[in-house]
Amino acid sequence: MNKNTRLLACTALLASLAIPAGFAAEAPAKAAIAPITLAKETTKQNTAAGRQYGSFVVKSKLDATTQSTDNLYATESNRDSDTSLRLSPTVTAASKWNKHALNSFATAEMERNLDNTDDDAQTYAFGADGRYDISRTNKLRAYGNYRKTAEDRGQPESFNSSAKPTLIHTAVAGGSWNMRMGQTETRLSTQVKDIDFENGYTSNGSLRNNNLRDRVESEGTVQVLQTLAPRQTAYVKLTTDHRNYDASESVARNNSGLATAIGFSSNWTPTLYSDVYVGTLNRDYSGNLEDVSNLNYGGSLIWDATQATQLSLNLDRSIEETTLSNSSGFLQTSFTVGGQHKLTDRMLLEAYGIFRSADYNSNTAAAARDDEYYTAQLGGTYFVSQNLNLKGQYLHTTRNSNATGGDYARNTVTLTAGLTF
Numbered sequence: 336m337n338k339n340t341r342l343l344a345c346t347a348l349l350a351s352l353a354i355p356a357g358f359a360a361e362a363p364a365k366a367a368i369a370p371i372t373l374a375k376e377t378t379k380q381n382t383a384a385g386r387q388y389g390s391f392v393v394k395s396k397l398d399a400t401t402q403s404t405d406n407l408y409a410t411e412s413n414r415d416s417d418t419s420l421r422l423s424p425t426v427t428a429a430s431k432w433n434k435h436a437l438n439s440f441a442t443a444e445m446e447r448n449l450d451n452t453d454d455d456a457q458t459y460a461f462g463a464d465g466r467y468d469i470s471r472t473n474k475l476r477a478y479g480n481y482r483k484t485a486e487d488r489g490q491p492e493s494f495n496s497s498a499k500p501t502l503i504h505t506a507v508a509g510g511s512w513n514m515r516m517g518q519t520e521t522r523l524s525t526q527v528k529d530i531d532f533e534n535g536y537t538s539n540g541s542l543r544n545n546n547l548r549d550r551v552e553s554e555g556t557v558q559v560l561q562t563l564a565p566r567q568t569a570y571v572k573l574t575t576d577h578r579n580y581d582a583s584e585s586v587a588r589n590n591s592g593l594a595t596a597i598g599f600s601s602n603w604t605p606t607l608y609s610d611v612y613v614g615t616l617n618r619d620y621s622g623n624l625e626d627v628s629n630l631n632y633g634g635s636l637i638w639d640a641t642q643a644t645q646l647s648l649n650l651d652r653s654i655e656e657t658t659l660s661n662s663s664g665f666l667q668t669s670f671t672v673g674g675q676h677k678l679t680d681r682m683l684l685e686a687y688g689i690f691r692s693a694d695y696n697s698n699t700a701a702a703a704r705d706d707e708y709y710t711a712q713l714g715g716t717y718f719v720s721q722n723l724n725l726k727g728q729y730l731h732t733t734r735n736s737n738a739t740g741g742d743y744a745r746n747t748v749t750l751t752a753g754l755t756f
């Protein structure tokens with residue numbers, strides 16, 4: 336039995352578990368659900384609802400931002416500071432139907448740097464998603480979006496010597512089918528992502544070939560959830576994916592992955608939610624790059640300490656893509672601790688600490704790269720009115736790396752005024 340056959344067999348087995356032989360006639364117990372974040376709830380309470388046109392509500396937003404950084408190019412030495420001005424309009428439309436749903440959005444951002452004008456960028460995104468309600472317990476969803484973004488200079492794969500930041504075009508399409516029978520819920524989902532990196536040039540006109548990074552990523556997921564008691568849910572999850580590179584020089588990087596997880600989530604009390612899982616991570620490469628295999632684990636904890644304070648923890652693992660020479664991929668482990676506090680009905684404070692490690696897999700120990708990122712984030716939002724909010728954020732990031740010249744530290748201060756109408 337080859338690898339693809341085994342993956343299909345696993346998927347079929349999980350799907351078969353979703354259809355129980357029978358179930359109790361009484362109303363099913365409610366499954367565990369993560370609470371709404373305090374930031375999202377506060378924003379909703381203090382933001383204009385938009386204008387209704389027929390059966391759709393249209394909301395427009397305009398953000399004006401100034402951002403100052405002391406290390407624009409994320410370099411270990413010869414740090415270059417700069418201040419940028421950004422203007423970002425956004426329009427969303429959401430249906431108000433009793434059954435089914437359809438939403439869409441469009442946004443853009445124009446950035447201008449005061450000193451390093453070569454780093455000016457214009458980015459945008461647009462997309463839509465919809466839900467078709469077959470029944471109260473049987474729903475289909477579909478979505479699609481397109482984004483043009485600018486890659487952060489601190490990415491290891493980014494050419495820091497390029498005169499301009501790397502622009503990335505990403506097209507995504509996907510869908511899901513959620514169905515519930517008694518105490519059992521099954522979630523089937525699929526997604527295809529096409530990623531295209533624009534080529535870059537150095538200040539003297541030399542080509543930086545990013546076509547080697549272009550790829551298509553496709554994945555499918557089966558998740559079966561079993562409600563054991565009110566607000567207590569056990570689940571098993573299986574995800575398979577394929578990553579295929581466009582350039583012939585990068586065919587050796589084509590790979591297939593399999594991630595498994597067994598987990599348990601619970602609303603222990605009305606103010607305490609947790610989710611924990613354990614499983615495996617595997618990725619096989621078609622060329623001579625070394626395969627990656629490791630333990631999969633993670634979880635989250637959300638505690639509403641008071642009506643005005645919410646604390647959270649999150650742990651996550653994944654195998655990420657890289658195009659660094661002699662490296663197949665890297666194992667990313669991230670841990671986040673955060674807090675949100677509503678100082679008044681109109682003022683929200685947030686603080687986060689993030690640790691992230693990136694362990695690059697390589698055929699030779701000398702080529703193995705290990706990065707550690709330490710991030711501290713402090714911020715606040717004041718809702719002047721339903722139509723105006725003011726935001727401030729301080730962000731510090733440090734990267735420690737065993738790669739030559741891979742260390743850097745960066746401080747960033749961001750101020751935003753947002754209009755909603």
